[in-house]
Amino acid sequence: MGHAAVRDPKAAFEVTKDWNGIDQIVLRNAQGASARVSLHGGQVTSWRNDRGEELLFTSNKAIFKPPKAMRGGIPICFPQFGGSGSIEQHGFARNKLWVIDENPPRMHTNVSHGKWFVDLLLKPSEDDLKFWPHSFEFRLRVSLSSDGNLSLISRVRNINGKPYSFSFGYHTYLSISDISEVRIEGLETLDYLDNLCQRERFTEQGDALTFESEVDRVYLNCPSCVAVLDHEKKRTFVIRKEGLPDIVVWNPWEKKSKAMADLGDGEYKHMLCVDAAAIEKPITLRPGEEWTGRVEFTVVASSFCCDDLDSQI
Numbered sequence: 376m377g378h379a380a381v382r383d384p385k386a387a388f389e390v391t392k393d394w395n396g397i398d399q400i401v402l403r404n405a406q407g408a409s410a411r412v413s414l415h416g417g418q419v420t421s422w423r424n425d426r427g428e429e430l431l432f433t434s435n436k437a438i439f440k441p442p443k444a445m446r447g448g449i450p451i452c453f454p455q456f457g458g459s460g461s462i463e464q465h466g467f468a469r470n471k472l473w474v475i476d477e478n479p480p481r482m483h484t485n486v487s488h489g490k491w492f493v494d495l496l497l498k499p500s501e502d503d504l505k506f507w508p509h510s511f512e513f514r515l516r517v518s519l520s521s522d523g524n525l526s527l528i529s530r531v532r533n534i535n536g537k538p539y540s541f542s543f544g545y546h547t548y549l550s551i552s553d554i555s556e557v558r559i560e561g562l563e564t565l566d567y568l569d570n571l572c573q574r575e576r577f578t579e580q581g582d583a584l585t586f587e588s589e590v591d592r593v594y595l596n597c598p599s600c601v602a603v604l605d606h607e608k609k610r611t612f613v614i615r616k617e618g619l620p621d622i623v624v625w626n627p628w629e630k631k632s633k634a635m636a637d638l639g640d641g642e643y644k645h646m647l648c649v650d651a652a653a654i655e656k657p658i659t660l661r662p663g664e665e666w667t668g669r670v671e672f673t674v675v676a677s678s679f680c681c682d683d684l685d686s687q688i
């Protein structure tokens with residue numbers, strides 16, 4: 376157990392140690408829902424509902440060893456999503472040590488974020504600047520609402536003298552009953568880049584996306600809300616996003632899982648990555664400019680779709 380870094384008794388969060396002795400923040404709302412965020416990578420490592428059920432997947436073979444990000448939760452992919460740019464796969468932010476931001480600048484958004492939140496900050500080290508010579512301040516707010524919704528707001532500011540571009544993704548491992556029981560709604564008729572076919576562009580034909588083999592796609596210009604329906608668990612994840620046009624859908628399936636040291640052979644059945652992202656058109660910031668990208672996860676019972684949910688707000 377680490378020191379308690381409580382900023383305000385009403386907005387309390389607790390600081391404990393994660394598996395490596397690195398500080399992690401625990402948010403717990405009045406109903407008992409909770410989220411954990413490690414300072415290693417700013418990675419959300421757990422999100423539980425008020426019955427204590429874990430909603431994010433973490434591999435049983437996850438390697439909890441910095442500097443690598445662990446397989447599960449929500450690694451932050453910045454300043455590059457994927458492996459086709461000039462730096463390491465998914466960027467360096469997920470492997471770095473973040474700090475708690477005690478005095479974050481005001482957030483220019485109408486979004487209400489409940490009472491339970493923490494602000495984290497990442498600045499590049501001298502070493503990072505050798506590989507990616509663009510200075511930035513990356514502020515991440517992770518919050519849990521009184522309904523147990525989890526939201527992540529990222530703000531990246533260019534504090535460099537020159538413009539630069541980056542890509543980004545919330546690499547979200549959802550916990551699912553079984554991959555054959557799950558479908559995604561909201562991606563119908565969209566174009567996507569297929570990472571399994573050298574990023575060739577295709578158009579989604581099906582009514583909803585279901586899974587029978589490996590999938591690694593970047594869906595382009597997606598609606599602000601998609602739903603992941605889990606029939607067996609009778610629950611639906613609703614994912615809302617802002618500032619993030621793309622959605623990556625990834626499941627490694629059997630063969631690739633077997634080749635991954637930090638994923639059990641059959642574990643692909645119980646995970647599905649659905650990542651709100653900005654990939655096809657990188658974000659460009661002029662000096663002093665700031666970008667905001669937000670995602671919110673809600674879990675609702677049974678087969679709820681986004682239209683139903685929108686009409687309730």
Ligand SMILES: O=P(O)(O)OC[C@H]1O[C@@H](O)[C@H](O)[C@@H](O)[C@@H]1O
Pocket residue numbers: 457464465546570591592623625648650
């Ligand atoms: O093993 P990593 O670096 O965490 O990446 C896992 C996967 O992440 C996905 O988002 C990518 O689309 C895949 O191509 C990649 O294999």
